Amino acid sequence: MKNSINEKSANVAFISVTEMIALLKRIGTEQFIAGLVEYLEQDYRQWEAFDKSPRFAAHSPEGVIELMPTGNDTLFGFKYVNGHPKNTLSGLQTVTAFGVLSDVATGYPLLLSEMTILTALRTAATSAMMAKYLAPKNASTLAMIGCGAQSEFQVIAFSSLLGIKTVRLYDINAQAIEKCRNNLADKGLNIIVCASANEVVQGADIITTCTADKKNATILTSDMVSDGVHVNAIGGDCPGKTELAADLLNRADVFIEYEPQTRIEGDIQQLPANSPITEMYHVIRGEKPGRTSDQQLTIFDGVGFAVEDYSALRFVYDLVKKQGNCAQLELLANPENPRNLFGLTV
Amino acid sequence: MKNSINEKSANVAFISVTEMIALLKRIGTEQFIAGLVEYLEQDYRQWEAFDKSPRFAAHSPEGVIELMPTGNDTLFGFKYVNGHPKNTLSGLQTVTAFGVLSDVATGYPLLLSEMTILTALRTAATSAMMAKYLAPKNASTLAMIGCGAQSEFQVIAFSSLLGIKTVRLYDINAQAIEKCRNNLADKGLNIIVCASANEVVQGADIITTCTADKKNATILTSDMVSDGVHVNAIGGDCPGKTELAADLLNRADVFIEYEPQTRIEGDIQQLPANSPITEMYHVIRGEKPGRTSDQQLTIFDGVGFAVEDYSALRFVYDLVKKQGNCAQLELLANPENPRNLFGLTV
Incomplete structure (x- = not known):
């Protein structure tokens, strides 16, 4: 055409x-x-x-x-x-x-x-695609921190592409959780509403942070995240807006889209400019490893790329x-x- | 709304x-x-x-x-x-x-x-606005070098805003001249078709160069342009695309839109980076002079700005x-x- x-x-x-x-x-x-x-x-x-x-x-x-x-x-x-x-x-x-x-x-x-x-769909598709290479084998439980406009698309992507069966939901706004739960009610998922970020991460194989505050927040600290988990961190996506504690980033293997942009916009804006990262195109092409062991803690620090x-x-x-x-x-x-x-x- | x-x-x-x-x-x-x-x-x-x-x-x-x-x-x-x-x-x-x-x-x-x-209209409006500050008093004759998609809009703008009565047309393509002449037939203008660039500039108060070749061309040389004329040079608008001879630019007072862009895209890309220019917003605000004498040769080196x-x-x-x-x-x-x-x- x-x-x-x-x-x-x-x-x-x-x-x-x-x-x-x-x-x-x-x-x-x-x-x-x-x-x-x-x-x-x-x-x-x-x-x-x-x-x-x-x-x-x-x-x-x-x-x-x-x-x-x-x-x-x-x-x-x-x-x-x-x-x-x-x-x-x-x-x-x-x-x-x-x-x-x-x-x-x-x-x-x-x-x-x-x-x-379409952006909500592509962001969910990107997260799920990255998780195919990074999430633990047979991941079955997803914790969602942030139940805003993106949340249902993320859940559907992880459910259909990664086989997630249980979704744990948390948001500082109870109405947002309720909206997300209602929207996902007919998807055949086991949905658990949680009262705190500390509660929502319990037993999760994958943790998605997708919060909206435009500030350097600490949604996840290192002690909240077990070894072997995959963190899909997509809310920290512009200068001055982060979600993860620096010690969590330092403990994990960090994967990103495009280094010149993510150094400025991603959670790694908190880290020195030479902190170790892997650009995902290498992983998708099989040139560099994604997840290499069950104990590995992986983070996709997603900012959204053109x-x-x-x-x-x-x-x-x-x-x-x-x-x-x-x-x-x-x-x-x-x-x-x-x-x-x-x-x-x- | x-x-x-x-x-x-x-x-x-x-x-x-x-x-x-x-x-x-x-x-x-x-x-x-x-x-x-x-x-x-x-x-x-x-x-x-x-x-x-x-x-x-x-x-x-x-x-x-x-x-x-x-x-x-x-x-x-x-x-x-x-x-x-x-x-x-x-x-x-x-x-x-x-x-x-x-x-x-x-x-x-x-x-x-x-x-x-709308771009053709804004380019014509911009040329005419600049000419209000730069063209000789009582200018009555416009020479158009280049009779492409822009040309009629330019002529109408100069006719209605500057009081141009006679338009001299030249293009390397005879059909383009004919098209332009036909389109302007009912505008009450005295239209003269010319056979060369040397001919078209004879007696012109304002010369517009608006040619399309994507190369460093020399449409106007210094000997073709008399003192007192205003040159509206709008075809040289990207790197590697110019219309005026360097010695013509050096002889004239050159006025531009926005220096960082025009140094790269305008006819002055041929000149040293510190060649004298005046940004037009100063002239429009009355902070710097536009035309100061009947003998002054002025050039608006227009590239089109956001x-x-x-x-x-x-x-x-x-x-x-x-x-x-x-x-x-x-x-x-x-x-x-x-x-x-x-x-x-x-």
Whole structure:
């Protein structure tokens, strides 16, 4: 599928919020995440092919607006994403996002998609993909610290890809726990509501920290985490926002997405700039080990990288192509004589 | 006008190609450009308020895809723009663009607009605004070197804002000249078709160079340009792409948009990094002189800066607000309970 071109414009496939929801319902959230994991692994395997740069960020007292671009020699993608913690006070999302996938050969955008929902899916898919290489064998219990907008997607990804059967939930907000429990009620999971972070980690094979406070917090201390556990730490994702105690990081083998970004944004921002880490593309390609023993404590210090958004946009675009029809946005002027742009306007 | 919010999403005003054309026809191209010049001057006057950064560029053998972000404490804007010279061979535009304007306080996008046409309008408005400060008094004759997609917009801007009565046209492509002449036939201008660059500059008060070749070309040499002329040089706008001979630049007073970008992208990329220039915001604010004598040779070395796209998006958004209705894109997921993003998907 290329841009559909009419007399005066080239159209771009458009996935609205409603269409993304319809796509998810048609395919199934579990299958969507599983498909996305395949695309993520394909793109992580060709890591060097991507033009990688730190995200562009416009900071204000209220929050941040970011542009996350990346591409290879065939496709270019970028995501627009904001982070405004106080938005929830006025009934708005803390994080909203949309993204664009373009044809490198012509520079024409091919797809514009909502990415608020898609980012939650790609973050869950990324966490589960990393855990395939890092989590203990036969992991069956997941502890979720933070039951916000991401939480159900994380649980579904770990349940369908890692075989998690028991989910332990904790949040400082009891309503958030209740919302998460209700949303997961029909998923065939054993769900246990816990009253503290200390309680929720008991017996967990995998601990996910996904909290929203924009500060250097200590959600997990070293004494709370047993050997052999995998920590999926995804809430500490910008400068000044961390979740793990430094001694926990020092005790574990730490795996990350992209060192130049994670040193600034991840939990390892607390550690010296030469602290040992492993970039996950090496592990996914089999060049470096992931988990090597039952006793190993592993941490995925995830911050979200542009390649993952690229994979998500590429996955959605391929779904749309297979489907064969999609709403079209008349976004690009495209006069029959390219030099006669003015001719369109009279 | 804020985002219109329904049960599950926040909508973003959308200006398609068709709607941009309708807006132009309703308002009139001359009036649109005049309104845009007011917005440009307002934003140039508050230059320091903008978060300025060099554009992000993803280069490929076929062309470049760029993201141009900027903002102040109330609004953030960015433009996506490609440059693919070989696109015309397959009937596509060399340059297409779209842009987004967002509310800094919430991070929510407010407007998504086509910008292929809007960029041509803002470039013409910018050239004319700069010429208000730089062109000789009572300028009546404009020479256009390059009759591509930009040319008619430039002529209309100089005609309506500077009072240009005679337009001399030249392009290496005779069909491009003919197209431009036809498009301008009903504008009440004296149009003279010329056979060479040497001929077209004869008697011109203002010379616009707007050629497309992606190379270091010499469209204007010093001997072709008389004292007292204003040169509006807008085609040399990326590394390796220039139009003016170095000795012409050295002879003139050179005015630019934003030094860090123009040193790399403008015609002055040929000159030493400390060659004398004046940033135009000083001139617009009356802090530094523009034209000071009838004999002065002035050059506006324009490359196109993100603030100008911001002004254009802000102008269109205000038009849309006044108009009161606009197509809405369902781009942002916005569940009633912000934590319950998952609830939208089931």
